[in-house]
Amino acid sequence: EVQLVQSGAEVKKPGESLRISCKGSGYSFTNFSIHWVRLTPGKGLEWMGRIYPSDSGTKYSPSFQGRVIISSDKSFTTAYLQCNRLSASDAGIYFCAREQWQAFDSWGQGTLVTVSS
């Protein structure tokens, strides 16, 4: 069974950085891209970017370019999302998802992020 398991909820202050992990299991981790998507009250679902673990190639949404870093560790079959310079508008639920046939067929359980001073 394909599973993506994310790290737990985070509480951050404005200006701080965030790092969330997403561990894949039940499939060949290097053969499928992992994407990051967030759900916020203001903007609904937003695609943030993706990584192809086989070669660590990344692609970012222009909305997050320069503030977000997506990485992966093949030996741990884990992808990471780092988001810098957090603000209140970054509060929401962050999901990782596996891509198959240009759709997201498996998702992590979500990580709740709170940003408050």
Added chain:
Amino acid sequence: DIQMTQSPSSLSAFVGGRVAVTCRASRNIGTYLNWYQHKPGRAPKLLIFAASRLQVGVPSRFSGSASGTAFTLTISSLRPEDFATYYCQQTYITPWAFGQGTNVNI
């Protein structure tokens, strides 16, 4: 960037009723259009990919269709577990954009 305009933003329907949600792309995206169902506290679930292909395990009361840049998700006979928010997503070109969502209420 491609914009996805989804309508309506919310609707009310009865169990057993038929529901249609529409998504329009700001330019041609072929059939690179997916539909997801999302319930609070859960991960989104893929229902339809490539505009009309039913994901494995999804009931056949869900269907998708396309006409040019307009795409429709239809639920033929609503069941209580179908009350949720539905999102379209284009994956023709990055950034892969989602529609604003349609909340299907009882």
